[in-house]
Amino acid sequence: xxxxxxxxxxxxxxxxxxxFRGSASPAAARAGLEGDRLEPGRxxxxxIGFLGITVPEAAGxxxxxxxxxxxxxxxxxxxxxxxxxxxxxRAAVLLADAPELAAQLADGSTAFAVLDGPVDGxxxxxxxxDATLFLGLDGGDLVVGEGEVVPGRPLxxxxxxxxxxxxxxxxxxxxxxELWARARQVxxxxxxxxxxxxxxxxxxxxxxxxxxxxxxxxRIGSYQAVKHMxxxxxxxxxxxxxxxxxxxxxxxxxxxxxxxxxxxxxxxxAGAFERAAGTLIQVHGGIGFTWEHDAHLYWRRAKVDRLLxxxxxxxxxxxxxxxxxxxxx
Amino acid sequence: xxxxDSPDEAAYRARVRALLEEHAGELLHLxxxxxxxxxxxxxPEMRRTQRVLADAGLVGVTWPREYGGQGGTLVQQAxxxxxxxxxxxxxxxxxxxxxxxxxxxxxxxxxxxxDRYLARLLRxxxxxxxxxxxxxxxxxxxxxxxTAVRDGEDWVVNGQKVWTTLAHVADYxxxxxxxxxxxxxxxxxxxxxxxxxxxxxxxxxxxxMGGQSDFNEVFFDDVRIPDGERLGEPGEGWRVALxxxxxxxxxxxxxxxxxxxxxxxFVEHARERLPALDGDRQVLARQAxxxxxxxxxxxxxxxYRRLTVLSQGGIPGPEASAGKLxxxxxxxxxxDAGVRLLGDDAVYASTSDGDDRWQRxxxxxxxxxxxxxxxxxxxxxxxxxxxxxxxxxxxxxxxPFSGGRR
Ligand SMILES: Cc1cc2nc3c(=O)[nH]c(=O)nc-3n(C[C@H](O)[C@H](O)[C@H](O)COP(=O)(O)OP(=O)(O)OC[C@H]3O[C@@H](n4cnc5c(N)ncnc54)[C@H](O)[C@@H]3O)c2cc1C
Numbered sequence: 001x002x003x004x005x006x007x008x009x010x011x012x013x014x015x016x017x018x019x020f021r022g023s024a025s026p027a028a029a030r031a032g033l034e035g036d037r038l039e040p041g042r043x044x045x046x047x048i049g050f051l052g053i054t055v056p057e058a059a060g061x062x063x064x065x066x067x068x069x070x071x072x073x074x075x076x077x078x079x080x081x082x083x084x085x086x087x088x089x090r091a092a093v094l095l096a097d098a099p100e101l102a103a104q105l106a107d108g109s110t111a112f113a114v115l116d117g118p119v120d121g122x123x124x125x126x127x128x129x130d131a132t133l134f135l136g137l138d139g140g141d142l143v144v145g146e147g148e149v150v151p152g153r154p155l156x157x158x159x160x161x162x163x164x165x166x167x168x169x170x171x172x173x174x175x176x177x178e179l180w181a182r183a184r185q186v187x188x189x190x191x192x193x194x195x196x197x198x199x200x201x202x203x204x205x206x207x208x209x210x211x212x213x214x215x216x217x218x219r220i221g222s223y224q225a226v227k228h229m230x231x232x233x234x235x236x237x238x239x240x241x242x243x244x245x246x247x248x249x250x251x252x253x254x255x256x257x258x259x260x261x262x263x264x265x266x267x268x269x270a271g272a273f274e275r276a277a278g279t280l281i282q283v284h285g286g287i288g289f290t291w292e293h294d295a296h297l298y299w300r301r302a303k304v305d306r307l308l309x310x311x312x313x314x315x316x317x318x319x320x321x322x323x324x325x326x327x328x329x
Numbered sequence: 330x331x332x333x334d335s336p337d338e339a340a341y342r343a344r345v346r347a348l349l350e351e352h353a354g355e356l357l358h359l360x361x362x363x364x365x366x367x368x369x370x371x372x373p374e375m376r377r378t379q380r381v382l383a384d385a386g387l388v389g390v391t392w393p394r395e396y397g398g399q400g401g402t403l404v405q406q407a408x409x410x411x412x413x414x415x416x417x418x419x420x421x422x423x424x425x426x427x428x429x430x431x432x433x434x435x436x437x438x439x440x441x442x443x444d445r446y447l448a449r450l451l452r453x454x455x456x457x458x459x460x461x462x463x464x465x466x467x468x469x470x471x472x473x474x475x476t477a478v479r480d481g482e483d484w485v486v487n488g489q490k491v492w493t494t495l496a497h498v499a500d501y502x503x504x505x506x507x508x509x510x511x512x513x514x515x516x517x518x519x520x521x522x523x524x525x526x527x528x529x530x531x532x533x534x535x536x537x538m539g540g541q542s543d544f545n546e547v548f549f550d551d552v553r554i555p556d557g558e559r560l561g562e563p564g565e566g567w568r569v570a571l572x573x574x575x576x577x578x579x580x581x582x583x584x585x586x587x588x589x590x591x592x593x594x595f596v597e598h599a600r601e602r603l604p605a606l607d608g609d610r611q612v613l614a615r616q617a618x619x620x621x622x623x624x625x626x627x628x629x630x631x632x633y634r635r636l637t638v639l640s641q642g643g644i645p646g647p648e649a650s651a652g653k654l655x656x657x658x659x660x661x662x663x664x665d666a667g668v669r670l671l672g673d674d675a676v677y678a679s680t681s682d683g684d685d686r687w688q689r690x691x692x693x694x695x696x697x698x699x700x701x702x703x704x705x706x707x708x709x710x711x712x713x714x715x716x717x718x719x720x721x722x723x724x725x726x727x728x729p730f731s732g733g734r735r
Binding site: 001002003004005006067207210211218219221222224227228230231232234235238239240241242243245246249253264267268313315316317318319320321323324328 | 330331332333334335338404592593596599600603612615616618619620622623624626627628630631633634636637638640641648651654655705708709711712713715716717718719720721722
């Protein structure tokens with residue numbers, strides 16, 4: 001048994017942390033709400049190679065594992081970076097047999113988005129707001145095409161949500177349901193990894209404040225109501241980390257476990273991130289409810305992410321069905 | 330990242346499996362659907378089972394060889410636990426002795442005490458219990474009132490302990506007493522090994538909310554304990570007790586062991602029961618099943634992460650408390666969903682097929698959230714020792730114990 005990151009992955013995490021801390025921030029996420037550009041942006045992510053982590057080397061990517069990608073995504077989640085690595089992860093699976101498109105994904109020359117719902121513009125998708133080429137499932141076929149983009153007024157601007165109606169389409173792979181399902185499972189893992197980063201950071205900020213702020217002659221972290229709230233949020237992050245690593249490992253090494261593992265991680269992430277972000281606001285009191293404070297930006301992410309790629313109820317149901325069908329091994 | 334056994338671990342597992350097969354005829358086994366045995370009713374078979382396992386080298390895996398252990402790793406110990414569960418061999422009768430009392434004797438006992446006690450403890454020739462809690466001191470353990478007064482070569486003990494698991498079958502116990510009431514409460518304590526068959530020791534069973542009697546109250550009336558049975562110096566009892574409590578944290582859920590019924594058993598139950606529910610009820614039940622499974626898997630894989638740290642030479646720290654918290658929560662979700670799947674059967678003493686294990690497990694779990702540190706006390710430990718949050722202000726650390734009470 002060796003259920004831990006290796007030295008290589010720790011280095012990747014450290015590098016990603018430096019990159020994201022230097023190129024994205026909650027401040028940028030806040031500015032995004034007023035229409036500013038999101039950070040670090042697609043080009044920077046392509047330049048440092050993060051959009052191509054799981055794209056094969058032959059197609060200009062790094063040919064690395066989903067676990068490596070998850071480790072990077074966690075660091076992006078910690079500073080609410082955009083666009084999401086979920087899109088890159090999902091598109092890389094879908095474009096496995098289309099190396100030219102995969103190369104454009106990896107080098108950032110084409111802005112892809114994957115439409116999670118129908119291709120008729122009736123459901124929002126991640127990173128669709130500034131995308132130019134869309135992947136979707138249409139009558140069981142995997143299609144690629146251009147589209148008409150209608151951005152909404154998102155609760156969280158960093159997700160680039162927009163609904164898209166395809167205006168052209170070309171079939172990339174007929175009868176692609178299985179490939180589509182796998183891509184969506186990988187996407188759920190990476191989304192859970194970003195949530196892990198966001199939740200972890202929210203707890204960290206909450207702890208720091210509880211160590212400083214005083215009320216009634218004591219630091220507030222010494223009050224159990226505050227302490228226990230933070231412990232529960234921290235424990236949720238700790239448990240989520242295990243599920244994310246397991247699910248990412250399954251994506252690489254145990255495909256039969258991926259459906260169960262990805263749904264478990266996604267379902268748990270929804271609650272853990274929401275609790276962490278809610279705790280962050282509550283621990284801060286009035287300041288936590290201000291526009292200037294970062295707390296609401298984590299809260300926005302958590303509220304939006306819990307619904308993306310299937311909500312908690314959908315994934316709990318999937319876990320139950322798969323477990324009863326014998327997926328626990 | 331790799332969930333398979335390393336070559337060494339695989340070889341060890343194969344050896345354990347072979348030993349369990351070789352001795353199968355001499356071991357107690359759980360019937361299908363049976364989840365545990367009552368030490369009160371099955372004491373002889375449980376003692377025999379532990380002796381056979383000890384002689385095969387499967388008890389005290391992590392203990393030093395010089396005290397009858399195997400000098401093995403926590404990972405090996407986890408492998409033994411997994412294989413015992415797989416072979417449906419119930420938990421050891423002397424689990425408190427092995428998990429808490431023995432390690433305390435190893436750390437603080439004299440050579441003479443180690444020689445006399447440890448090998449017999451491993452073979453369940455002697456069963457041990459932990460005599461810490463009192464009616465007026467549970468979480469606040471250092472507030473205990475049972476006294477030990479020096480009298481020549483002996484100490485004379487008076488007082489009462491309570492909720493003492495296994496005291497009814499125990500031969501020895503580790504006993505925390507107050508020997509100096511004029512000092513601050515943590516400084517006036519002394520630990521002893523007490524002979525549970527000594528004159529003046531009375532054990533009375535307590536009935537738990539689920540109906541069983543695993544724990545007891547224990548009365549001490551002028552019980553004489555020779556000074557040679559002291560563990561550590563007089564006044565050093567708190568330090569000795571901390572060794573016990575640290576080992577307790579690891580023993581309960583510290584390295585990913587399942588608390589409550591295994592999730593696999595639960596899923597089997599769900600497989601049988603779900604189809605009988607109609608429409609909306611089935612949808613709601615699946616949500617509960619999914620939640621219980623996810624929580625169980627999260628606790629299991631977090632345990633694997635801790636185990637990995639231990640296998641690389643790390644030592645179990647206060648984050649072991651998180652394992653108990655998460656395991657308790659997962660066990661509750663499992664038991665709760667298990668009962669709800671029973672529908673009307675849940676309110677009768679047993680289901681139509683005579684299997685009342687979900688009701689039993691459910692009524693056992695409130696105790697787990699209390700025993701070995703309550704959920705709240707564990708959160709305090711995690712908040713202060715892992716998250717680094719400020720401690721609670723307190724006034725009881727410096728004043729003399731006798732001055733603060735009565
Ligand atoms: C099944 C079972 C087996 C046991 N076996 C043994 C045994 O073998 N040997 C033994 O010595 N003891 C044993 N115990 C006793 C156990 O250790 C105590 O019950 C436990 O430490 C709690 O103490 P208490 O019951 O006095 O509760 P109290 O300490 O009175 O607590 C009451 C409530 O107050 C809360 N509380 C107390 N202090 C704090 C605090 N500082 N912050 C926040 N909340 C607090 C608790 O969480 C709890 O909710 C067993 C208990 C159970 C249930």
